[in-house]
Amino acid sequence: MSVGIRHDDLRRRNRAMVISAVRRAGQPSRTEIAATTGLSHSTISAISSDLIAEGYLKQVKGSEQPSLKRGRPQVALSLNPAAATIVVAVLSLNFLSAAIVDYAGHVVVEQQRKPSTAALSKSDLVAELVAIIRQLLAGQGTTARPLRIVLAIQGTTDAEARTMRWSPITPHSDIAFADALERQFAIPATIENDCNMMAVALRWRDPARYRDDFVAILLSHGIGMGLVLNGELFTGTRSSGGEFGHMTHMPGGALCRCGRRGCVEAYAGNYAIWRNAQCKPEDSVPEDGIEEADIQALAVRARAGEGAEREAYRKAGAALGFGLGSLFALIDPAPVAFVGAGAAAFDILEPEIRAAILQTASGRHADAISFDIVPDELPLMRQGCAMRALTYVDQEIFAVGTTAPAPAGRVA
Amino acid sequence: MSVGIRHDDLRRRNRAMVISAVRRAGQPSRTEIAATTGLSHSTISAISSDLIAEGYLKQVKGSEQPSLKRGRPQVALSLNPAAATIVVAVLSLNFLSAAIVDYAGHVVVEQQRKPSTAALSKSDLVAELVAIIRQLLAGQGTTARPLRIVLAIQGTTDAEARTMRWSPITPHSDIAFADALERQFAIPATIENDCNMMAVALRWRDPARYRDDFVAILLSHGIGMGLVLNGELFTGTRSSGGEFGHMTHMPGGALCRCGRRGCVEAYAGNYAIWRNAQCKPEDSVPEDGIEEADIQALAVRARAGEGAEREAYRKAGAALGFGLGSLFALIDPAPVAFVGAGAAAFDILEPEIRAAILQTASGRHADAISFDIVPDELPLMRQGCAMRALTYVDQEIFAVGTTAPAPAGRVA
DNA sequence: GCTCTTTTTTTCGAGCTTCGAAAAAAAGAG
């Protein structure tokens, strides 16, 4: 159960509140922070001068804009990029990316590799990840050791964000990535579902559109989802959860990559659209390694007119629509962002998606459902990881209390 | 966004924490409260003596058990039943119940009526509700005016808990029950989904079993669900949400009471089982007013052996199982409580439910899913409403701060 | 019956924190 508030928690929490306000607003003045947090000016003044002295915040000097208003000009505060760095990595099918991100959230360096994830052993997969991070850190010199690693992975993780339970990118399961990374680099590491990170990023990117409740769906070889409810990332009770692609669309239906039948993904994943377009039986084994170009060509033919391709996209749209309908029966209608290369074919999918939703209980409020397209998933995933890692770091800072450890860019 | 903590919030929050600890534990000592809240003994001592002086808590004197331990015996604290009363009401098809509940959560008086809900006009429905509450209060005398009304209703409410959006018990929609009650009785009123209240009650009744994550499913004429995730009641973003019964089980399938096709309820609701058992077509209009005795007889025949009845229960079990499978794909497996008269036939449903779940993605952790039967829904709904109302009242108490209004049973 | 031990509860001063009011600082307006 929830616990009482100790007196010394107060400062900690309010320090965190200030940092979070700066992170959200970018370059707010003390007055703005006071307004958004509801704390008094005196309190904000005290806390921010502490945080500046400790090197987490900076005063932005060079605002050489002729201030339009009278009176003492506001002094903008910003995060001190040098206060910390973190490492983020994104691992998906045959693709690995890692980057160093500063405390202000900007990517400092990035590297990519293309390992054959499906062919690697458990330990080689981990080794590949360790290698790219090592390479990244070596290029940086030893001055600024990062404070944390967050890895986004295509697949399911445990609820503690430490172990990959299952993933379509490798035949192996239960890989303890977080433990391995912590052993190698001696800093805290966590592992997150890639689609969840997409949702986190969308919320930071466009808070006007993606605020309290929305859905991010990845249309790719498989189907993934990140869900934000009440302003918080929704996760399962025992795993990263939100396996929208594996809700049952058609009991006993098409064979899914997960081995079950009738999942949404078994109709709407690239491999499923491909399978249907080829007029292969629904229970034929999902093909791996379908080229993106082939899918594009499929979409072109589907747009051209009737035929197996068009029909394949119809089935995909219906599966997505009925899936969303069932989801909305539980959580109520919400804006949807379709992310990934597959979203480029959204124009072909949309009519069928809308038609399906109209046949479900959420059809009543179909007007409340808006669709949005984001073709590039990688930057989203990276940003989501970065914000997640920085949120952890921020929490550590406010856990500090009176005895603050010197951050890298300490001023006084 | 979340807001900073003011200095004077501290006491308010910790007062609420103490009351909630007492409500949860029943008769804890100050020492126990200190342990569960993590606050110091001095703080608990100060707060609880305030709360006793204000009349919200009482010291339990008569614990004439020979204490087994040495030392000063613990003094048990309990809620003062006289501190406040509330009114709860439950409205379902052709049935209305209302009760007065004291601050300790015990039912003081209860009344029931059997109005023909489907035949009543909007205003007559409200009038019926007002009448039963008035009658209840008249029987009580005018001394203790209740502080709040909570109404549980079979149907969907808005997210603000003020208006019934849609309900199977009446052809009318958008009935502003909360506004009407507040006008009539001049005290705050809210309206909740009945199945959500079942879930709330289960959490209070058996916290060992129903703690952070579980599902309560009502098997009755229709299918309803209350869902607790992370220890909190899950609601939709715009409504009471959690319309498990209207997730799509079979696209384009059987006709549901809601007018759509293929909903879980269209296979698992009493009327659906009845329809299938009678071998009527799946798109025939759902029958109203099926007698409970007839359903019981159906279950008996289904238990006896093969036949249309058995097959009807099979279809119901499959719909429930696949629905749960899709739900668990999103939230991960969790314990399930089947509530209501329909749960008495759980023995016939169970094999098919389990078989269906095994065919879904959550089948992997089928062992984590436990089923439990609670035949009587009404006491659950009533208790859920009571706990909800009392939680509101508790919040009002701690919002009080220094200038506490005298509660009914004020001592000093 | 008396003293010792143990446990719970209360008391009290210290140390923080936030707040409001007032002062100081930093600009533009005239």
Added chain:
DNA sequence: CTCTTTTTTTCGAAGCTCGAAAAAAAGAGC
């Protein structure tokens, strides 16, 4: 150069929680 306006800092007051110590209330032992 002075006045006005707005932001930021300073300072004393009030309130909260905490730890230590004291008080209270029993049983244990002789």
